[in-house]
Amino acid sequence: MKKKEFIGKNSLENIKYIAEEKKFDKILIFAGKKSLRASGADDKLNKILSKKKYEIFYKNNSLPDLEDLKKFIFKINNFKPDLIVAIGGGAVLDLAKISNCFFDLDTIEISVQNSKYNLKKKFSPLIAVPTTAGSGAEATANAVIYIDKKKYSVEGDIIKPDYIIIDPDLILSTPKLIAAAAGMDAISQAIESMISMKSTDESVKYSIISLNDSLKSFEKHINNQNFETAYKMSVAALNAGKAISISKTTAPHALSYPFTAFNGIAHGHAVYLTLNDFLKFNYTNLQASKSKFDLSERFKIIFNIFKVENINELTYKISNIASNVGLENSFKKLNIIKKDYENILKNINTQRLSNNPIDINLNDIREILNSKF
Numbered sequence: 001m002k003k004k005e006f007i008g009k010n011s012l013e014n015i016k017y018i019a020e021e022k023k024f025d026k027i028l029i030f031a032g033k034k035s036l037r038a039s040g041a042d043d044k045l046n047k048i049l050s051k052k053k054y055e056i057f058y059k060n061n062s063l064p065d066l067e068d069l070k071k072f073i074f075k076i077n078n079f080k081p082d083l084i085v086a087i088g089g090g091a092v093l094d095l096a097k098i099s100n101c102f103f104d105l106d107t108i109e110i111s112v113q114n115s116k117y118n119l120k121k122k123f124s125p126l127i128a129v130p131t132t133a134g135s136g137a138e139a140t141a142n143a144v145i146y147i148d149k150k151k152y153s154v155e156g157d158i159i160k161p162d163y164i165i166i167d168p169d170l171i172l173s174t175p176k177l178i179a180a181a182a183g184m185d186a187i188s189q190a191i192e193s194m195i196s197m198k199s200t201d202e203s204v205k206y207s208i209i210s211l212n213d214s215l216k217s218f219e220k221h222i223n224n225q226n227f228e229t230a231y232k233m234s235v236a237a238l239n240a241g242k243a244i245s246i247s248k249t250t251a252p253h254a255l256s257y258p259f260t261a262f263n264g265i266a267h268g269h270a271v272y273l274t275l276n277d278f279l280k281f282n283y284t285n286l287q288a289s290k291s292k293f294d295l296s297e298r299f300k301i302i303f304n305i306f307k308v309e310n311i312n313e314l315t316y317k318i319s320n321i322a323s324n325v326g327l328e329n330s331f332k333k334l335n336i337i338k339k340d341y342e343n344i345l346k347n348i349n350t351q352r353l354s355n356n357p358i359d360i361n362l363n364d365i366r367e368i369l370n371s372k373f
């Protein structure tokens, strides 16, 4: 199989080689304005694509929402690229992934809301270039879109990017809090994947590789970063992405979306808010696991990776990591109030909740939320 992943210093230049090899002349670049400039990717792209016809199109909003999706789709139909490059955080990557497959769809809202779409073809090949180390969106067969602040997932193998370019220098400019949330997303995704109902031997392998890398490098990357930490965290995020592309995520993700949409908390940070609570919940209820695999064995693997003996040590260690990278866990300090419960409960992603190995009902969730005050 032809090489599809390019990881390492100056790997951004592979856009040029891919374009030359495949004779792509019209290139559409989707990006986030701030990250493109701050990462230095804009100057690099100007050089790399100097002989090509290309256009850069920016997203407007921080969440991947319907407004930006429609603009991306319009741009694709208008510019008619023969290659799309998505360069940015998870939101840009997800918008590019969906728009590239929904380019001729007239009924976006209804199709997304009812999960009724037939993903058969994409407009053009897609190169994904993450500028944060976290979401793993470069590797997943699904993408997030918010409609009226509710999160939906578009799923299908075809939306996976065709090429992945990871150029660690590009993530060195990510603001600290965004990088911290992103790294925590990768860690949560790898952990959730380990115990997800849909996990397989292959996804477990990716999770283990991912967690080993991120545990070694995450705190250093946030507090004293260098090329090496950026490299390790990028690869950790990629492997966590590969893990959840197989297994999907579980309860902490299911609950996280309203925190992001209504309280403005960054995705990875929002996931972390209940990660420890659900780990404890699942461990306490091990006997009730619906999984085909032995859930206690999976917990043992997680304990080993984190070098801890039991669930309390595990959650303590995770809390420590989060606090060392500056992620707040207090609902009070984050201005999450009890009134927000109804939004959270109403907007829980039940699809993700069903991947949890233990059945969770709304009362369990209420209890977990109540314990946060």
Ligand SMILES: [Fe+2]
Residues within 6 Å of the ligand: 135, 185, 189, 253, 267, 268, 271
């Ligand atoms: Fe995530």
